[in-house]
Amino acid sequence: MSVTRRDFLAAGLVGVGAGVIVPPILAKGVFAAGIDGIHNNRVLVVVQLAGGNDGLNTVVPYADPAYAASRPTVGVRPESVLHLDAQVGLNPALPKLKSLYEAGQMAIVQGVGYDKPTYSHFENLYVWEYADPQRRQRDGWLGTLLGKQLDSQGHPLAGCALGEATTPPELRAGNATVSVIQSAKGYTVQGGPGRQATAPLLYSRTPGIYGALFDQALGTAESGMKVLADGAASYKPAAQYAATGVAPAANTLGSALQLTAQLIATEPSVKICHVVLGGFDTHQQESTRQTTLLAELDTAISAFMQDIAAHGQADRVVLMTWSEFGRRIKENGSAGTDHGAAAPLFIVGKPVKGGLYGEQPSLTSTVDSGNLKFTVDFRSVYQTLIRDWLQGDAGAVLGASYPELPMFTSQSPVFNPA
Amino acid sequence: MKLPQIRLSRRQALSVAAGGALGGAAVYFGIEELGGSTAAAINTASGWRSPLNERRALAAHLLRRAGFAYSPADLDAAAALSYNDLVDKVVSEQAQPLTAPADVTNHTSLAQAWYTHMATTQAQFPERMSLFWHGVLTSDYREAGRFPFVYQQNLLYRSAGLKDLRTLLASVTRDPLMMRYLTLDASTATAPNENYARELMELFTLGPGNYTEDDVRESARALSGLRIVLYDANGSRITAPKYSASDKQRYTDQINQLVKAGASYRGTLVSRLHDTGTKKLLGHSGNLGADDVIDILLAQPACAPFLTRRAMTFFASPAPSDADVNTVATQFRDSRYDLRTLMRAIFRSSAFTAPSNYRSLMRSPTDYMVATMRVLGRPSLVTTAARAALGMDQVLYDPPNVAGWPSNAGWVSSSSLLSRINFATAATTKLTGAPDAGAAVATQLDNVLSPGTTAALTAAHTESDRWFALLASPEFQLK
Structure with a gap:
């Protein structure tokens, strides 16, 4: 059974009572505006590095004496850095990303952050997820994009969170439909036709403040199950998503990105995908922890790029990474680093004009006693991706305009269906 | 259809976020109008016909929220007490010792x-x-x-x-x-x-900003x-x-x-x-x-309201008002932060007992699975539960981050809902010795059913099918 926008509308309108207090977020899908927005075949994949990835140990300013001085224990040794230029280089755990950089398919934006930063995980998550340093917005930036410009195409798989079991706040919005698929294998109603027939019966016209949300969740699940079943027959992974063994272990970034590749290759309605890799809050024993995580990131992203290229999708997919903050310049006494501010991020894909963007922040002229001062507002990155990549209306999402980063050439092919 | 909205204050929204939702999920409310043939069944602010003005249903409401679930006999005993006496009884319960696992390091x-x-x-x-x-x-x-x-x-x-x-x-x-x-x-x-x-x-x-x-x-x-x-x-x-x-x-x-x-x-x-x-x-x-x-x-003035709001969001209402929070917080602080006083005040507050508060909370995955084991009398489902927890995103001692677990709407997604439905299937496979499913519709769901659940129960042929419909229903996900 495929659930359309119309079905959601019908379900929502019947299911709610008089004077009912309905958080619109719960009734998402009910009030679809039907605004015509983006009509091309471009895809954005967002990789969240949760916990606050240490930017200074990811893109290392190895030539700056202040770097080694601030990090006698956790600093990356200059001789092991993968040089990008005479100033900065990648962490040695990122050799495959280095190759993508050399192939001109990876943009590194340095010094990304915002003015007057906070140092709390949750406040920063809010800032980045809602694209609002004032933390007043109520819809996630990708949710807003979906609801206002993409979701109007009416497919529940336009926005997907993959390898996760709950909806990431970035994708939440009053009128955005999101499919959350933890694993393809578990995304099914078990127990045979009887159970499969009962589930949609239970989740139809459900009243109460959770009613529309419940009904929509089951509706998107029903659509997604069909797409996955159809896709499984035609998609075979064409890359190694894990360092060892053929298949990535369950619940890893590799398995999530492989599922992302399958959906992109088999379902043209998929537009925004979100995956997450956690564990970056390295207050302690940073070197081992971050190296392991960066190696996983390196393998998974490069496999994903290889896989979508093998499936003929490379021209229409761009991937970005982000993390809620970078870390303090000076290491702490626990062989780790505390919460910090600005950090670099990666934008990867064949359509990207590779290279270094933005300025590396100074390690000596700092903010809030020893934190990096941002040189690129994170909303510049969002605007570049919305406007120059997805060809959408960035102002409608961000509420203001920010300088763009020239990483998409006008020659990037756009497919506009008739 | 454009709807009027009641905005929560920034402070409330932050507290909701700190309480674990972190998303926009519970940050603002809107109001919708009644439509269609379900009008008769849906006549309270909660969206469901609220039975909370009945003593037995109010007792069940408390038992679901202060505990996990109850047997028909538990409910009879609870409903025999006045509500305030029942609250006192529940709040004064002393923990029974945990049977230590064979290996305490595992x-x-x-x-x-x-x-x-x-x-x-x-x-x-x-x-x-x-x-x-x-x-x-x-x-x-x-x-x-x-x-x-x-x-x-x-x-x-x-x-x-x-x-x-x-x-x-x-x-x-x-x-x-x-x-x-x-x-x-x-x-x-x-x-x-x-x-x-x-x-x-x-x-x-204290919460941010303090x-x-x-x-x-x-x-x-x-x-x-x-x-x-x-x-x-x-x-x-x-x-x-x-x-x-x-x-x-x-x-x-x-x-x-x-x-x-x-x-x-x-x-x-x-x-x-x-x-x-x-x-x-x-x-x-x-x-x-x-x-x-x-x-x-x-000693900070922000402390009692902050923790009271977290407790009320968990136990009473997805977005308690400032006034309700402050009333309870005052009692909490005046008791020198006695936690039983806090909980007694929450359970007795109108934010807890108001008819409009019926089914306003979502059972967390742990809550849902424990409640299922209790109503079926099948504690042997623990190994199934431990496996299923991953699909519902609540593996004990593996929270998503330091803010702890999501809450309420934060638990609903296409993936986690399928995991709940599949847990209900596992729990009702080879079902023996379970109580009567028909009676459980009254005991566990207060006979307040959506049209969809009514249809699913009507279509069920076996006890296993009926229990599946009950446990997988939206009604049983709520409390």
Whole structure:
């Protein structure tokens, strides 16, 4: 059974009572505006590095004496850095990303952050997820994009969170439909036709403040199950998503990105995908922890790029990474680093004009006693991706305009269906 | 259709976010109008026909929220009491001891032991409280390594979770799992680690906006120098068994023997690692230490409302009003932060008992699975539950981040809903000895059903089918 926008509308309108207090977020899908927005075949994949990835140990300013001085224990040794230029280089755990950089398919934006930063995980998550340093917005930036410009195409798989079991706040919005698929294998109603027939019966016209949300969740699940079943027959992974063994272990970034590749290759309605890799809050024993995580990131992203290229999708997919903050310049006494501010991020894909963007922040002229001062507002990155990549209306999402980063050439092919 | 919206204040929205939703999920409300043929069934502000003006239904409402689930006999006994007497009875329940897992250093066995305890104990309320604290003062099992730290934290929230907040915070500041999780055990005078100091203020006592970055740095200094040490049952410091990679079993046996004889690891102050200088915190200054920090935070006007809101969001209403929070918070603070007083005030508040509050909360995955085991009388489902927890995104002692678990709408997604439905299938396979499903519709769902659930129950042919429809229904996901 495929659930359309119309079905959601019908379900929502019947299911709610008089004077009912309905958080619109719960009734998402009910009030679809039907605004015509983006009509091309471009895809954005967002990789969240949760916990606050240490930017200074990811893109290392190895030539700056202040770097080694601030990090006698956790600093990356200059001789092991993968040089990008005479100033900065990648962490040695990122050799495959280095190759993508050399192939001109990876943009590194340095010094990304915002003015007057906070140092709390949750406040920063809010800032980045809602694209609002004032933390007043109520819809996630990708949710807003979906609801206002993409979701109007009416497919529940336009926005997907993959390898996760709950909806990431970035994708939440009053009128955005999101499919959350933890694993393809578990995304099914078990127990045979009887159970499969009962589930949609239970989740139809459900009243109460959770009613529309419940009904929509089951509706998107029903659509997604069909797409996955159809896709499984035609998609075979064409890359190694894990360092060892053929298949990535369950619940890893590799398995999530492989599922992302399958959906992109088999379902043209998929537009925004979100995956997450956690564990970056390295207050302690940073070197081992971050190296392991960066190696996983390196393998998974490069496999994903290889896989979508093998499936003929490379021209229409761009991937970005982000993390809620970078870390303090000076290491702490626990062989780790505390919460910090600005950090670099990666934008990867064949359509990207590779290279270094933005300025590396100074390690000596700092903010809030020893934190990096941002040189690129994170909303510049969002605007570049919305406007120059997805060809959408960035102002409608961000509420203001920010300088763009020239990483998409006008020659990037756009497919506009008739 | 454009709808009017009631905005929550910034303060409320932040508290909701800090409470774990973190998304826009519960941040604002709108109002919708009635439509269609379901009007007769839906006539309260909760969207469901609310039975909460009936004594029996109100008792069931309390038992679902203060505990997990109940048998028909439990409900009969509860409904025989006046509501206030029932609240007093529930709130005064004393925790029953957890049956220790065979290996106290194994987090998976501990999680199963806790599921079993939640599914079988006669004192459900203290377990519900432990689950609440596990979400607020949360920690990750990975930090335990080869130590019995998850087990110890589980015991701590059961023993201190219903005392007073000061005792609880003083204990959790010295709890090994917490110390490792928020790296307090690595903080020294020369390099104070801010991790615990920050979350103590942001997530455990005050909430954002009620302290400065300087306060974080200063309290980190005051909290420096705590280290994890092993004590025997009499409180004497003892030498920990030596770990040897080549003889893990011997080490594990020794730890288990010690812990089961009453030994425990605790944080203790190592003076040479502690910053003895003057610290300035929220208007106080002096050679402050860990307990001084806690006392200063408890004296802040933001503390009682902040924790009251977290508790009310968990137990009473997805977005309690400022007025309701303040009424309860005043009683909480006036009782010197007595946690049973807090809970009694919440359960007696109109924010809890109002008819419009019917089914306003979503059962968390743990709650849903434990309730299922209890209503079916199948505690043997714990191994299935431990596996299913991953698909619902609530593996015990593996929270998504330091803010703990999502809540309410944050639990709903296409993926997690399928996992709940599939758990209901597993729970009703080879069903024997379960109570009558038809009677359970009255006992467990108050006979308040959506048209869809009514249709599914009508179409069911067997007891297994009927129980599946009941357990997989939206009604049973709510409380």
